[in-house]
Amino acid sequence: MSLETIEFTVAGDGRSVSLSRRAHCGVVGSGDLEVLLEPKTADAAVSVRIVTPVKGFDALWKRVVEHFVAETGLSGLSIDINDNNASPAIVALRLRQALAEAQG
Amino acid sequence: MPNWNRLQTNSFLECSARDRAVGLVDEGSFVELGGPFDRLVSPHLVALGEAVENDDGIVTGVGRIGARPVFVISQEGRFIGGSVGEVGGAKMVGIIDMAIDFNDRLVAEFPDLPPSARPLVAISFETGGVRLHEANAGLLAHAEVMDALQRARHKVPVVALIGSRIGCFGGMGFVAAATDAIVMSEFGRLGLTGPEVIEQEMGKDEFDASNRALVYRTTGGRHKYVMGDANFLVDDTVAAFRAQLADLCALPVSSFEAMRRIGSPELVEKQLRGVALAAELKPSDARDVWRHAGNNDPVGLADGPLADFRKSVRRLAL
Amino acid sequence: MKTEQRWDKLAADTRQRLEAASAYIGAGKRVKAEDTVALLKAVIRSGDRVNIEGNNQKQADFLADCLNKVDPAEIHDLHMVQSCVPLASHLDMFERGIAKKLDFAFGGPQAGRVAKFIREGKIQLGAIHTYLELFGRYFLDLTPRVSLICAYEADREGNLYTGFNTEDTPVIVEATKFRQGIVIAQVNKIVDKLPRVDIPADWVDAVVESPKPFFIEPLFTRDPGLVTDNHILLGMLALKGIYAEYKVKRINHGIGFLTSAIELILPTYGAELGLKGEVCTHMVLNPHPTMIPAIEDGWVDTIHCFGGELGMEDYVKARSDIFFTGPDGSLRSNRAFAQTAGHYALDMFIGGTLQIDEWGNSSTATANRVSGFGGAPNMGCDAKGRRHATESWLKCGQEVPHMADQIGAMPRGKRLVVQGAETFGEGRAPTFVEKLDAWQLAENAGLDLPPVMIYGDDVTHIVTEEGVAYLNRAPDMATRMAAIRAAAGYTEVGLKADPAETRRLRDANIFKTPEDLGIDRNRANRDLLAARSMRDLVDISGGLYNPPARFRNW
Structure with a gap:
């Protein structure tokens, strides 16, 4: 009984779309999550950290976030997620919303 | 940040804690303190393997309404039922104390400062009370919030706003009762013991928690307004809550005394008259009390549009 | 020499059953709630095809409960042919051995028990149908011998008002009654004048005023x-x-x-x-x-x-x-x-x-x-x-x-x-x-x-x-x-x-x-x-x- 922390980095595809400011989106309700996006200057990679009570979905998380990064061309930021059993569809939705918030 | 103008017409019931915090004060004035980027998660939840949130389910910050600094606390019902634990409780206390300190400094420096420019605390409740996962730490957090409200007495008015999904129950029901003024919508609910707990303790025949109509006519905004537990009953929009809060912002702290439920010998006597009335009336349903207050058609009154209700309702005189 | 073939055995059998029940059926086909179990015993025979009205909304729940009270030694091996089995009582009669075979369309809340009973042999499954398919079979090879239906009101003659929730009643009654079957209705109330007649009295054999209104589920309400x-x-x-x-x-x-x-x-x-x-x-x-x-x-x-x-x-x-x-x-x-x-x-x-x-x-x-x-x-x-x-x-x-x-x-x-x-x-x-x-x-x-x-x-x-x-x-x-x-x-x-x-x-x-x-x-x-x-x-x-x-x- 402990929280699972999943950490990985995604290399950008070289398009180097960077964030101008940080953004927060979502509530950790049942089947939902919160996303924090923060620009970082150290390197161009996207560092990802997911905290979740659900084990065994590491590969799925990776697919969803990789797809988001590929779709948006983002680089040089950290993505921090607190999850409470959100479906991949909700994860993708919140990531998009957080990005819209950061760009809005 | 959500679009402030669009927020105003939004349903208060539907708003997240952060949307309420932003929309209740003047456009662009809300500054969040202890926000998600400060990552104040509950260590208890981490230890239990439960999902955490970076604001621990409570948004705190400060904004303005006109010249008045408004210190805002806003609870998020979607995160563990809006339950208040150690971190969330500390955030509440921190903001109330900050309002008191600021008030003290302002008054010392500018003794002639008008009331409408002195700090006020607004709490948007959405909570079932103590976060059971945190046991005594959660209970202690409630006591500390109560204590902070006592420190604010006669200095900083504290206004409760109740119109969110979870309502305001448990220990936080006591906290709300100890504020200076309560603003509700018809969708707001206020009580001490939550409906499910009553059913569990007293049986389904006594109180059927799945009967939402029963739950609302016992704890909902319209009933609380008849009973005098709520001072104001507003429409379910952010703008309506904000407008009521802005009206209250014009008042000096002394004007809030008359709106309180507890806190003076006179108010204790008034509460006792309520107890005596209950013993005499032996109501089997909230409607009996409505009728006693002079409402001949409680069912029609409860079902009609809110504007009609406000126009024709008779409130209980104690 | 040619023996005389009888062509009205069903009608004769129905007459005989209703005679056996006549002590319980009063004026206006009215049966007292407390006589309902006796009525069912009189008109239902082991092996009968029986329909209990109930779909995903209204339910002939009182009649279902009464059928569960018959002695399985007397009445058993019923073949239930009905739209849905959402009530516990629908399954209890298989547990008790009153019913044996089931042809239906929808399981609802009892779906878990249906699966279990089939596996344990308590239910002999005919088939799972669509509504139309099952209704079609009511008129061919699954005609109910006795149907227990449900209405809001009956009048003093036994006409029925099914009103807002008419639902399956007409098709069940049509199939049952016009093949010499027996139709028993539970109603919430017996009144002098119905708002309108949905089922005429001569298609109904007995009417019971149920001790409480039939169960109905607001299944289509989404908040x-x-x-x-x-x-x-x-x-x-x-x-x-x-x-x-x-x-x-x-x-x-x-x-x-x-x-x-x-x-x-x-x-x-x-x-x-x-x-x-x-x-x-x-x-x-x-x-x-x-x-x-x-x-x-x-x-x-x-x-x-x-x-x-x-x-x-x-x-x-x-x-x-x-x-x-x-x-x-x-x-x-x-x-x-x-x-x-x-x-x-x-x-x-x-x-x-x-x-x-x-x-x-x-x-x-x-x-x-x-x-x-x-x-x-x-x-x-x-x-x-x-x-x-x-x-x-x-x-x-x-x-x-x-x-x-x-x-x-x-x-x-x-x-x-x-x-x-x-x-x-x-x-x-x-x-x-x-x-x-x-x-x-x-x-x-x-x-x-x-x-x-x-x-x-x-x-x-x-x-x-x-x-x-x-x-x-x-x-x-x-x-x-x-x-x-x-x-x-x-x-x-x-x-x-x-x-x-x-x-x-x-x-x-x-x-x-x-x-x-x-x-x-x-x-x-x-x-x-x-x-x-x-x-x-x-x-x-x-x-x-x-x-x-x-x-x-x-």
Whole structure:
């Protein structure tokens, strides 16, 4: 009984779309999550950290976030997620919303 | 940040804690303190393997309404039922104390400062009370919030706003009762013991928690307004809550005394008259009390549009 | 010498049974509630085919309880032929040995016990049907000998008022009574004058005033407060990608939140797309409360109902231009006729599902629950006997590339059958699966066939948050499966999608993403709903909608 922390980095595809400011989106309700996006200057990679009570979905998380990064061309930021059993569809939705918030 | 103008017409019931915090004060004035980027998660939840949130389910910050600094606390019902634990409780206390300190400094420096420019605390409740996962730490957090409200007495008015999904129950029901003024919508609910707990303790025949109509006519905004537990009953929009809060912002702290439920010998006597009335009336349903207050058609009154209700309702005189 | 053949044995047997029961049947066919068990003992024989009225809404619950009180030593091996078995009492009679065989359409809350009893041999399963299929068999090889039905009121002669919730009663009574069977009704009240006569007294043999009103479930009420952003996104995709694309006027909506979301964005997003008068004008549908905003906004011409819905009585009465109502003003629902309209007269069925396989077969079965079919398969299929044409039916058919393989150059339309679901359901269970749980259920419960709700060849469109798959446009099974993979998101099935192939499908308009359809995902939020709460529905109905207590939050 402990929280699972999943950490990985995604290399950008070289398009180097960077964030101008940080953004927060979502509530950790049942089947939902919160996303924090923060620009970082150290390197161009996207560092990802997911905290979740659900084990065994590491590969799925990776697919969803990789797809988001590929779709948006983002680089040089950290993505921090607190999850409470959100479906991949909700994860993708919140990531998009957080990005819209950061760009809005 | 959500679009402030669009927020105003939004349903208060539907708003997240952060949307309420932003929309209740003047456009662009809300500054969040202890926000998600400060990552104040509950260590208890981490230890239990439960999902955490970076604001621990409570948004705190400060904004303005006109010249008045408004210190805002806003609870998020979607995160563990809006339950208040150690971190969330500390955030509440921190903001109330900050309002008191600021008030003290302002008054010392500018003794002639008008009331409408002195700090006020607004709490948007959405909570079932103590976060059971945190046991005594959660209970202690409630006591500390109560204590902070006592420190604010006669200095900083504290206004409760109740119109969110979870309502305001448990220990936080006591906290709300100890504020200076309560603003509700018809969708707001206020009580001490939550409906499910009553059913569990007293049986389904006594109180059927799945009967939402029963739950609302016992704890909902319209009933609380008849009973005098709520001072104001507003429409379910952010703008309506904000407008009521802005009206209250014009008042000096002394004007809030008359709106309180507890806190003076006179108010204790008034509460006792309520107890005596209950013993005499032996109501089997909230409607009996409505009728006693002079409402001949409680069912029609409860079902009609809110504007009609406000126009024709008779409130209980104690 | 020729022995004389008797040709009225059924009638004679019925006479004999009713004589045995005559002590309990008083004036106006009235039977006292306390005599009901004795009455049932007198008229029912072991091995009889018996129908207990009950669908997913109203229930002849008192009569079901009474039948459970007969001694299984006296009455046993009954063959239950009935729409649904949602009450515990429906299954208790198998447990007690009163009943043996079951032919039905829908399991509801007892679905788990149905599966268990079949496995344990307590239920000998005839078949799981659709409603129309079962009703059809009532008139052929599954005619009830005794039917226990349910009505609101009876008068002093025994005429029945089934009113708002007429539902299955006419078809059961017709099949039973006109084959010399026995019809027993439970009613909430016996009155001097009925609002209208739905079942004439001479089709009824006995009437019992039930000690309490029959149980009825508000199954079609969806609280707008529970519609999520994703439901709304799917609703937008369906409206723009399908309703607008095919100009579908004649529709049935399933009961999930996706269709509630569609109903609630008709007056907002639908209006923006210019669809008013172009779609959803004729519907076969229970009186869904979430239809109120669209009805009030003038979208709908006609609604025919399978059954009623608690709380909608006054609203329907006040909108008789839209609904089918009787001379007394109240709704006349009728499941058999609504299902007939649903099978033959609709251009589109849209509903949710639990699972879709790689070929597009879809099922709501889980491994340990025999939930049955209800009416969905009759609407979620291409009615092969249909001969009239509409624009949307023709367009959907014209798009089928392989139609010529079957009928050469002959043009033919096709019903739109749309399955909408998020790629993952409750508890992150994937909607798209390699093998339906229906296979496991068939094995567990010893069924002849995996219970498939809608077969892949009938599904024309799939809507998920990934986009719309236009399966009717796929030239072959390989393309069809690729389109399903494209819709399947991050499920195991979806992860097999080849991005290059998905790109080709998008270019060929066989798969469209929200972006392809020009849908801004950020607009998919609750601001788009024409009503966001039960209270809104009441207010929009002008106070005519009266939601059941459990849905009231004021």
